[in-house]
Amino acid sequence: MFGNWMKTAILMAAIVALFGLIGGMIGGKTGMLLALIFGAGMNVFAYWNSDQLVLRMYNAQEVDAYSAPELYQMVQELSQRAGLPMPRVYVIDEHQPNAFATGRDPEHAAVAATTGIMQMLTPRELRGVMAHELAHVKNRDTLISTISASVAGAISVLANFAMFFSSGNDREHSVNPIVALLVMIFAPIAASLIQMTISRAREFGADHAGAEISQDPQALAMALQKIDAYARGIPLHTAETHPETAQMMIINPLSGAGLAGLFSTHPATEERVARLMAMARGGY
Known part of the structure; x- marks a missing residue:
């Protein structure tokens, strides 16, 4: 658990530093100070509110034992196996x-x-998926993913301010257009790289822990193969609009076009399946 808190602290520090760097390029020392204050404030806000922001973004509807009995009871049984409090359960249409x-x-x-x-x-396959998600909760990966999802989008917005300031009439305070363009291009990429450094390892860890919770690694392997095959051809519009949330999903929800495909936060499904099948053969 200490390791996950360390990763969270490193992520927060990297995001705040990126805010400061962009602010310095836009407005010098004053811009850097304002950006650092803004970045720190974003981290505090994200810690307390990022989960609800993401759920609202996807228009997720909370369900209970009466509105979605099979899903709710499945999560209830698995959370008890994992030694976790019962989480809230949501369905996305x-x-x-x-x-x-x-x-x-x-x-x-x-x-x-x-x-x-x-x-x-x-x-059986859905049970494997829900066990994977509960493994993220048990490993406290959710704090990292929800903070990075909400703050990475803010970095892109801040980078766009560089272009706005580069077109100002005040030559003394305006930003070099070339520097502004580089910031606008590379700041979102840097934010994605910060997410990638943590997200891929988290997926392998959640696969392993989820298979132990469900005691059925083969079920999760089969589910991943199915999801990966079908998700490629079915767009998830909210994820395409907010690609910073893609790393939260069990399988990359993006179409793979452009930079989204180059900076995937998920490891190859084939490797994940191979590891799970090895667990199944070894009796996990």
């Missing part, structure tokens, strides 16, 4: 098969599944 977990700690966690994944997978 989207055709693409996918799922994610969010929340700053196990006591404030939520898991969400699309209607597409609930319709496509067998109960």
Whole structure:
């Protein structure tokens, strides 16, 4: 657990530093100070509110034992196996098969599944997916992913200010257009790289821990193969509009076009499946 808190601290520090760097390029020392204050404030806000922001972004609807009995009871059983408090359970009305977990700690966690994944997978496969998401909660990965998802989008907005200031009439305070263009291009890439350095290892860890919770690594392997095959051809419009949230999903929800494909936060599905099948053969 200490390792996950360290990763969170490193992520927050990197994001604040990136804010400061962009602010310095836009407005010198004053701009750097304002950006650092803004970045620190964003981290505090994200810690307390990022989970609800993401759930609202995807128009996730909370369900209970009466509105979605099979899903709710499945999560309840798996959370008990994992020794976790019962998380809130949400359903997202989207055709693409996918799922994610969010929340700053196990006591404030939520898991969400699309209607597409609930319709496509067998109960056994869906159980493997939900165990994977609960593993993220148990490993406290959700704090890292929700903070990075909300703040990475803000970095892109801040980078765009560089172009705005580069076109100002005040030559003394305006930004060099070439520097502004480089900031606008490379700041979002830097934010993506920060996410990538943590996200890929988290997926392998959640696959392993999720297979142990469900005691069925083969079910998760089969689910990943199905989701990966179908998700490529079914767009998830919210993820395309807000690509910073893609790293929260069990499978990369983006179409793969442009930079989104180059900076995928997910490891290859084939490797994930191979590791899970090795667990199944070894009796995990």
